[in-house]
Amino acid sequence: LAYTPHSIDGRTWKRYRGGMQTDVWVYNLRSNEAKRVTDYEGIDTLPMWGGTTLYYLSDATTDPKAAHKLNIWSWDSKSGTTKQVTSFTDEDIKWPAIGDGEIVFQKGTKLMVLDLGSGKTRTVEVKIPGDRPTIRTRTEDVSDEVQGSSISPSAKRVAVAARGDIWTAPAENGVPRNLTRTDGIAERTPAWSPDGKWIAYFDDSTGEYELWAMPADGKGEKKQLTKDGGPFKTNIQWFPDSKKLIYQDKTATAYLVDFASGERKMIDKEPWDGSLDISVSHDGAFLAYAKSLPERRTASIWLYDVVKGESHEVTSGEFNDSNPTFDRAGDWLYFSSQRGFGKAEYGELDETWVYQDTVRGYAVPLRNDVKNPWLLEIDEEKGKDTKKD
Known part of the structure; x- marks a missing residue:
């Protein structure tokens, strides 16, 4: 049995001379004795038996043209002599595998075969079918894409x-x-x-x-x-008038673009992460969006005046506000906010309050003459005047 006590074949080290260098050993299964058969200071690895001859990779090559390139070597188990079999000076041999009188191996980008009888090598011509059938023009069903x-x-x-x-x-x-x-x-x-x-x-x-x-x-x-x-x-x-557009980018910055001229103007930027949830008013005069601040993670509602190019914060930011939406008639601005504390529970173990279902919907009238749609109506009985004779 031929082996190396450990392996560094998967490493990227070349011309290695450190403590992890490998030697080839043989183990006699009958006598239970092990013997080191190579003692080169560099790499001896990947042993393969070919009859009574042991083949392996070694960078013991001393050719001055390319010293210490990995080549195939042999060890004769009868005489104990070692011999260099291949003498490549340009590229290392990798991953050899022995078969019937031949060793196949990788050298650079080539797949090669060593004939053990003659000592000659040849290149194996490998042809891999291309992907032309998959890249040629074709009709594709994109209904599921x-x-x-x-x-x-x-x-x-x-x-x-x-x-x-x-x-x-x-x-x-x-x-x-x-x-x-x-x-x-x-x-x-x-x-x-x-x-x-x-x-x-x-x-x-x-x-x-x-x-x-x-x-x-x-x-x-x-x-x-x-x-x-x-x-x-x-x-x-x-x-709404199709004369302007808004888009955002991955830096959470929103831009206003004039459709006719292509003029671009920055609206605002979310300082943390995500994007701005923007709603355009029915007449295109204002934009509403939720935004946090660099020093405050809770978002507040902001209004952007399109004509003036100015932004104003319209909620305090004490609670986390989101999803501002103008109605189509220009009467209301709706938004959601985590400011509902009706469902509070007291923790039995940690002695703290836990607040659940805090999100509520809110409506803000945009004009003084907007009537409250939920205004309570009370019916009253009106007495009749008594007719006098």
Whole structure:
């Protein structure tokens, strides 16, 4: 039995001379005796029996052209002599395996065979079929690869992204329509404009995702709205008049883009993580969103004046507020907040209060003349005046 007490064959060490260097040993199964048959200071490893001759890898080569390259060596069990079998000077031999009169091994990028009788080596020609059948042009069913959607204003069609293209599909009549049909370009996150004329989306044809828009029917020229090459972009939102858009990026920064000019303006930035949950007012004059502060993780509700370009905090931030939403009539601003303490429980073991189900919904009137829809009505009996004779 031939073996090495340990192995460093999986290591990346070359020309190693340290304490982990390996020698080849043989073990006599009849006498239960072990004997070291190599004592070179470098690497002797991967022993293989070929009859009474033991073959192994060693970097004992002293050829001045390329000293200490791993080559195949042999040890004769009868005479105890060692001999270098191969003499490669350019690359190490790796992972030899012995068969019927041959040893196959790796040398660089080649697979080679050593004939033990003649001592000659040859290269094995390996042909691996390419992946051409999988990359040639073909028709692909992308019905199960839909990502993101945006319903048209009339709800007759829906825009979706699938396999890097933007599609529209009918609600009832018609067929799906591929609007982009691009190779090597990924389009994603379609958003249908409120007037039904445009579909905004992200396109990486420039090397980074940029905001684009194209006619919703697929006819006409596409329009590139951003060219900043900035961080990964997300969350497209249109204004009700289809004249402005909002998008965000992975730094949690929100931007306002003018559709006609492409002018871009920063709205605000969430200082911690996530994104800004933005709602546009019915007339496009204000934006509402929840945002925390660098010194405070709880979020408060903010209003952004689109004309003035100014933001104002409108809740205290004492409680965590989220999901601000303008109603379509311009009467109310709704939001949710963790400020409900009706369900408080006292811990029996840790002597502390635990508050559950703290999220409540709140409505804020946007004008003084907005009536409270939950105003309590009380019916009263009105007495009748007695007629006099």
